[in-house]
Amino acid sequence: MNLSSFAKDALREVGNIGSSHSASSLSDMLSAKVSITPPVIDVIAGKDMAEKVGEEGVIVSVYTFGDAITGTLLFFFPIKGALKVGQCIGNPGSVSELDGMLQEVGRKMAGSFVKAISDFFGVKVKISSPDLSAGRIRSIPDLLAALGVNKEGVLFFSTSLQDSDFTYCHLYFYLNEEDIRRIMNVELQGFEEEPLNFSELLGSFEKLFEVEERVNDFLESITVPVAARRAFLRSSATGVFEDDRLRLLIENMLMRAGIGEKVSLQSKAPLTYRLRVEGCHVCAMVPGGACHTTSTAVGRFFMENLKIGVTIREVECRNAGGAACVYEITLEQIDAFSVLPTASDIVLLNLLEKGTMQLQEIVQKSDLPKEEVNEALKVLEYYGIVQRAATEVKMTPLGEVFLTFARNAYPAKEEVQEDWDDMAKIEERIKSRKESMQESEEKPPWEI
Amino acid sequence: MAEQEKLLFKVENVYFSTNFKDWKKIVLASTDLNVWIKTDKGWKKIPNEHVSISEIKDAAGGNSILVMVIDNTKTFIGGKKPKVYSLYNALMSVLPTASDTVGAIKFTDAKRLVLKALYHGVRRPENIMPLVKRDYDEIVSILEEFKREGICTEAGILTEKGKLIMMEEGYK
Numbered sequence: 001m002n003l004s005s006f007a008k009d010a011l012r013e014v015g016n017i018g019s020s021h022s023a024s025s026l027s028d029m030l031s032a033k034v035s036i037t038p039p040v041i042d043v044i045a046g047k048d049m050a051e052k053v054g055e056e057g058v059i060v061s062v063y064t065f066g067d068a069i070t071g072t073l074l075f076f077f078p079i080k081g082a083l084k085v086g087q088c089i090g091n092p093g094s095v096s097e098l099d100g101m102l103q104e105v106g107r108k109m110a111g112s113f114v115k116a117i118s119d120f121f122g123v124k125v126k127i128s129s130p131d132l133s134a135g136r137i138r139s140i141p142d143l144l145a146a147l148g149v150n151k152e153g154v155l156f157f158s159t160s161l162q163d164s165d166f167t168y169c170h171l172y173f174y175l176n177e178e179d180i181r182r183i184m185n186v187e188l189q190g191f192e193e194e195p196l197n198f199s200e201l202l203g204s205f206e207k208l209f210e211v212e213e214r215v216n217d218f219l220e221s222i223t224v225p226v227a228a229r230r231a232f233l234r235s236s237a238t239g240v241f242e243d244d245r246l247r248l249l250i251e252n253m254l255m256r257a258g259i260g261e262k263v264s265l266q267s268k269a270p271l272t273y274r275l276r277v278e279g280c281h282v283c284a285m286v287p288g289g290a291c292h293t294t295s296t297a298v299g300r301f302f303m304e305n306l307k308i309g310v311t312i313r314e315v316e317c318r319n320a321g322g323a324a325c326v327y328e329i330t331l332e333q334i335d336a337f338s339v340l341p342t343a344s345d346i347v348l349l350n351l352l353e354k355g356t357m358q359l360q361e362i363v364q365k366s367d368l369p370k371e372e373v374n375e376a377l378k379v380l381e382y383y384g385i386v387q388r389a390a391t392e393v394k395m396t397p398l399g400e401v402f403l404t405f406a407r408n409a410y411p412a413k414e415e416v417q418e419d420w421d422d423m424a425k426i427e428e429r430i431k432s433r434k435e436s437m438q439e440s441e442e443k444p445p446w447e448i
Numbered sequence: 449m450a451e452q453e454k455l456l457f458k459v460e461n462v463y464f465s466t467n468f469k470d471w472k473k474i475v476l477a478s479t480d481l482n483v484w485i486k487t488d489k490g491w492k493k494i495p496n497e498h499v500s501i502s503e504i505k506d507a508a509g510g511n512s513i514l515v516m517v518i519d520n521t522k523t524f525i526g527g528k529k530p531k532v533y534s535l536y537n538a539l540m541s542v543l544p545t546a547s548d549t550v551g552a553i554k555f556t557d558a559k560r561l562v563l564k565a566l567y568h569g570v571r572r573p574e575n576i577m578p579l580v581k582r583d584y585d586e587i588v589s590i591l592e593e594f595k596r597e598g599i600c601t602e603a604g605i606l607t608e609k610g611k612l613i614m615m616e617e618g619y620k
Binding site: 205208209211212213215216282286289290291292293295296299300302303309310311312313332333334335337338397398401402404405407408409 | 456457458459504529530531533534536537538540541552553554555556557560561564565567568569570575578579580581
């Protein structure tokens with residue numbers, strides 16, 4: 001077992017299980033809403049912790065737990081939070097009375113924390129308050145030193161329990177090396193025959209779920225104008241695909257979602273693209289591999305955001321010894337053709353419907369600039385809609401069908417948000433969407 | 449679990465149904481040999497070769513439903529969209545799929561494509577064929593089905609019902 005690679009995951013898993021229960025316990029005691037901040041996993045030494053929690057006026061409650069699972073739990077009550085807790089529970093008459101109350105609150109929160117992990121692992125866990133009276137504890141660094149945390153610090157899970165206006169308390173939790181070794185070997189209850197080992201289970205699905213959530217956030221927060229979809233398809237034909245904004249957005253979105261370290265999309269042939277993921281994260285996320293995450297992310301983006309059906313095939317995988325994970329993406333022609341045509345294309349095809357023409361004649365009769373005619377013909381030829389031989393141009397049988405279709409498919413003018421691909425704005429929309437989701441009351445999925 | 453069985457992942461808080469009405473909250477675990485489903489009655493083990501994935505569908509309220517076939521019975525696993533997609537992505541590497549294309553995922557549907565062609569005025573099967581790149585017989589069969597279901601007329605003109613499907617499903 002590689003201990004260091006598991007340490008963060010173990011701490012996060014156990015911290016998440018316990019801290020949400022501690023928050024519920026505090027909420028019950030105060031009869032008030034208590035929320036928890038996103039957890040942070042970081043190496044913290046005593047001095048840093050003093051800075052983070054603001055040492056002055058802080059009341060500390062410390063617990064250790066033991067038996068099958070061991071660990072240490074610290075609650076820091078800043079003075080404002082401590083007074084608020086005191087007021088809610090019973091108006092203490094003195095500092096020592098407040099301290100006593102907070103020790104009791106801490107004990108109950110620690111009890112909930114430990115009960116949650118005890119239930120999760122199906123093992124008994126005893127809680128105790130360490131005897132710190134022997135040492136001279138006058139500061140947070142002194143406290144951590146008394147708990148055996150060296151000057152370099154240890155890996156802490158931390159979160160804050162708070163109201164909308166202020167923090168009730170900061171929760172810090174750590175597992176030392178021996179604690180982690182012990183927790184990894186705890187057998188999980190549940191399976192009727194042989195139980196599972198925590199280290200086998202750790203983080204695999206949760207990591208995949210985090211990526212999928214990010215993908216989902218992007219898909220629900222990105223709106224791609226038809227003009228951008230058209231530019232994407234046309235740039236493949238005209239050799240400017242490298243600079244296409246939609247291409248760059250797809251690459252950026254997949255990297256930010258956590259699919260891989262470097263993602264690049266290349267145009268290979270009409271309606272065919274290659275996506276290359278270097279440093280693929282998802283193919284190793286669950287023991288069986290989860291490369292389909294990339295396929296479904298790309299497939300959903302094309303289908304849900306671009307309204308273009310696709311077939312995606314993984315042609316190379318890092319899990320199977322490849323240098324990178326590579327996917328071949330094939331677009332549905334009819335969907336692509338729905339967004340491909342421009343007004344110029346239709347003018348040209350209307351002329352070519354009557355028969356083969358010389359390029360010069362097309363330019364003359366279309367009344368379009370020569371460059372525009374040339375560029376349109378380049379795109380139409382790339383997609384097999386027209387054929388060119390020297391200066392002669394003719395419509396293909398596919399072109400005849402395409403023209404009927406394109407006359408009806410050519411979209412009306414649309415309002416285009418110029419910043420549709422601005423990643424900072426997309427991230428802002430994701431953030432506000434998440435906030436509004438948190439505010440709305442969650443319902444069991446099948447009551448909706 | 450047998451000694452050599454290896455856990456791949458475990459998912460909590462998903463819902464299970466065989467009739468799309470009675471949903472039970474379950475825990476689902478996947479190993480290299482079996483799918484394990486935990487209900488209030490305990491764990492049930494189903495060998496991987498008895499389970500196949502049919503499709504994944506989006507449902508109301510940000511939910512998705514994974515359609516699987518377990519012991520020849522159509523089974524639905526539902527839950528929040530990212531969770532069900534994660535489950536689908538993880539299971540796809542382990543379980544056989546009911547898809548006709550080995551190793552590929554299709555985000556498309558021939559019926560949708562034919563409907564789109566009709567909507568844009570391309571009605572003859574021989575003209576639809578090069579646009580949607582499907583077999584002539586498949587297109588004829590879809591057109592027949594559309595006529596039977598009142599989605600298009602004998603002449604291939606979309607009925608109000610057909611137009612409504614185009615709009616509602618966002619096919620346009």
